[in-house]
Amino acid sequence: MxxxxxxxxxxxxxxxxxxxxxxxxxxxxxxxxxxxxxxxxxxxxxxxxxxxxxxxxxxxxxxxxxxxxxxxxxxxxxxxxxxxxxxxxxxxxxxxxxxxxxxxxxxxxxxxxxxxxxxxxxxxxxPLVLITAWEALYERGRLEPGEKVLIHAGAGGVGHVAIQLAKLKGADVCTTVSSQEKANFVRRLGADYPIFYQQTDFVQAALNWTNGEGVDLLFDTVGKDTLQKSFPAVRVYGDVVTILEPGADTVWKAARSRNLRISLELMxxxxxxxxxxxxxxxxxxxxxxxxxxxxxxxxxxxxxxxxxxxxxxxxxxxxxxxxxxxxxxxxxxx
The missing domain is CATH 3.90.180.10 (Medium-chain alcohol dehydrogenases, catalytic domain)
Structure with a gap:
């Protein structure tokens, strides 16, 4: 062969x-x-x-x-x-x-x-992206109907199925994108609010979308400093799930002050x-x-x-x- x-x-x-x-x-x-x-x-x-x-x-x-x-x-x-x-x-x-x-x-x-x-x-x-998104949203993040979730890189491999699984659960979804083409793509998948992260402060956008409270669940598929930057976008006592290993220089102060539950997903x-x-x-x-x-x-x-x-x-x-x-x-x- x-x-x-x-x-x-x-x-x-x-x-x-x-x-x-x-x-x-x-x-x-x-x-x-x-x-x-x-x-x-x-x-x-x-x-x-x-x-x-x-x-x-x-x-x-x-x-x-x-x-x-x-x-x-x-x-x-x-x-x-x-x-x-x-x-x-x-x-x-x-x-x-x-x-x-x-x-x-x-x-x-x-x-x-x-x-x-x-x-x-x-x-x-x-298979890999479905299992990853399922475990991250449903098992690590304990997503419930009516909750609001921010998914980073919603047009990507994991992101594009995560949007759909979140909607199947009855959640509202905002997601970061880099172009109008990707915004149109994620909307077709069911995303409620594409955030153009290169032109917009995604944290402030997520806070505005949730009337200042923050999302119930953040799903990070990007890693690096995106994880740390995202903590203020999550409501107090909210959930954060990342599929990347947090860097040694990650500053956890905002996560701690908001009592966030941090979960790691490796399918x-x-x-x-x-x-x-x-x-x-x-x-x-x-x-x-x-x-x-x-x-x-x-x-x-x-x-x-x-x-x-x-x-x-x-x-x-x-x-x-x-x-x-x-x-x-x-x-x-x-």
Missing amino acids: KAILMTGVGNSEVLQVRELPKPKLTGDTELLIKLHAAGINPIDTKIRKRGTFYPEKMPAILGCDGAGVVEGVGINVKNFRVGDEVYFCHGGLGDRQGNYAEYTTIDEQFVTLKPKSISFAEAAAA LTPMLQGLVSAQQHQTEILRQCAKWIDTGELKIHVAHRFPLKDAARAHQMLENGSMMGKVVLIMGNR
């Missing part, structure tokens, strides 16, 4: 096309998946630049997100059959094979049926720590999201599709920033 091998740590040139043996089923409950598409996420570019979580197992195949068709099943597989279309978030951290490849194997408990109404490219773009934790029940829960999240996608209540935006061989170019585009939605690799001629 063709695969993209991360041959070393460095720039996108370390991603090389290689011909590798097709993986074989090694467990009784495993599936052999013929991959049709793989999502690209910022974690992929970070691993490429910094090294995998398992450096002793280099070279590696990256890519946590995948979508494809079941081509083979283990003798004890109960829930899938050959020909099923599936999607999932699994592998790609340097231990198990990732999805920048034409085939992969995965235990059936970490897979669910792909939404019927969307393409393989859209399905492959979805990779179940994979990294081998927490099977937590991985099963994440699969349930994808199962529910598939229902919403098929009823038209949740949409996945794929901004760019690249053939598998152009993985390096896809990484470069993602690293250039200012992306609306997701970037996806397509296998074969699909």
Whole structure:
């Protein structure tokens, strides 16, 4: 099979096309998946630049997100059959094979049926960002109907699904954007108030929007000093969730004085720590999201599709920033 091998740590040139043996089923409950598409996420570019979580197992195949068709099943597989279309978030951290490849194997408990109404490219773009936004809003942030939430970078990969999940919960959403095009995009997704952060003080805008009280929940997908700057935009006793590691120089005074509850969201934790029940829960999240996608209540935006061989170019585009939605690799001629 063709695969993209991360041959070393460095720039996108370390991603090389290689011909590798097709993986074989090694467990009784495993599936052999013929991959049709793989999502690209910022974690992929970070691993490429910094090294995998398992450096002793280099070279590696990256890519946590995948979508494809079941081509083979283990003798004890109960829930899938050959020909099923599936999607999932699994592998790609340097231990198990990732999805920048034409085939992969995965235990059936970490897979669910792909939404019927969307393409393989859209399905492959979805898992990591859906799980991240779900856990951040519903579990870490405890979002309730009628609450107000500020989502940073609402046009981005995580942000564009977070807006929709917040609206599905019955919340009001304001979100930071950098252009009119992105403002129009997030409004189509349901955002109530796009804030042009380059021209407007987003904290003051959020306070004005909430009659001076502040939002109930801040969801930070940007990191750096954006987290610290955002504390005054959150109501007293409100919630803050960030998907980035706070910097050592973060000043927490405003958060402390407002009694904010700070939560960290890393959806990779179940994979990294081998927490099977937590991985099963994440699969349930994808199962529910598939229902919403098929009823038209949740949409996945794929901004760019690249053939598998152009993985390096896809990484470069993602690293250039200012992306609306997701970037996806397509296998074969699909």
